[in-house]
Amino acid sequence: MPENTDSNRLSPPFLQDERWRETHLGRLLGHAMRRFDERVLHLMAGNEGVPLALANLAARDQISAAHVHITRHLALEGSRLTDLARAAGMSKQAMGDLVDQCAAWDLVRREADPLDARARRVVFTPVGLAWLQAFKDAVAQAEAEFREAVGKDVATVVALGLEAYAH
Numbered sequence: 001m002p003e004n005t006d007s008n009r010l011s012p013p014f015l016q017d018e019r020w021r022e023t024h025l026g027r028l029l030g031h032a033m034r035r036f037d038e039r040v041l042h043l044m045a046g047n048e049g050v051p052l053a054l055a056n057l058a059a060r061d062q063i064s065a066a067h068v069h070i071t072r073h074l075a076l077e078g079s080r081l082t083d084l085a086r087a088a089g090m091s092k093q094a095m096g097d098l099v100d101q102c103a104a105w106d107l108v109r110r111e112a113d114p115l116d117a118r119a120r121r122v123v124f125t126p127v128g129l130a131w132l133q134a135f136k137d138a139v140a141q142a143e144a145e146f147r148e149a150v151g152k153d154v155a156t157v158v159a160l161g162l163e164a165y166a167h
Contacts (some may be wrong), residue, residue, distance in 0.1 A: 011135065036142055037065035043138035050134045051127055054105060069095075070102050070122075071135045078123035107131055 021027075043052055045058035057063045069088035073079070079087070084094035099122050102108045107128035113119035124132060147155040 017103050030109065036067065036146070037068060039142045039145065040068065040138040041065070043141050044131070044134045047134040047137060049137075051106075051130065054107070054127070054131060057105065064097060067102060068135070070108065071132060074108065074122060074124060076124070078121035079114075080119055080121055084122055087128060098163070102128070 032058060038156075041058050041061075044063075045055050046116075047055070050058070054063070069090065070084070073084055073087040075083075081096055081099060082092055084099070085092045088095060099108060099110070103110065106125050108122050109125055110120045111123055113121045143155075150158070
């Protein structure tokens, strides 16, 4: 019986062409999202409205896309930690760690929930609201750069397709 070596072993038909592993839609979406988030954080680091300490953290990659989850998902009137974690698709513990870090940077604070004395809400601080404005500006700039890179028509189709797929 011949030895099973790489030279005489037949791979399954689905492995004959492995390009699909690098180019499937999920992987492309993941790469695009990371690139977009990195660009947004870079733009936020250069925003004059962002406090210098936060801009320095962003410039040194101390603020990551994970921190942007709070920026994306925290309601303006505040959110309970469990709701914030659910909206971001994270565990309550992981979101709690993120909130603690953002509270240390004065982006958010915890306060009593007016609807439930036992509960706490996470709310933006004034610094956090400046951060939110910088996020809005950076997203608009990154979207404009995307439209410029791929063309207005393609950008519109991508946005409509992603919106339809996400819902």
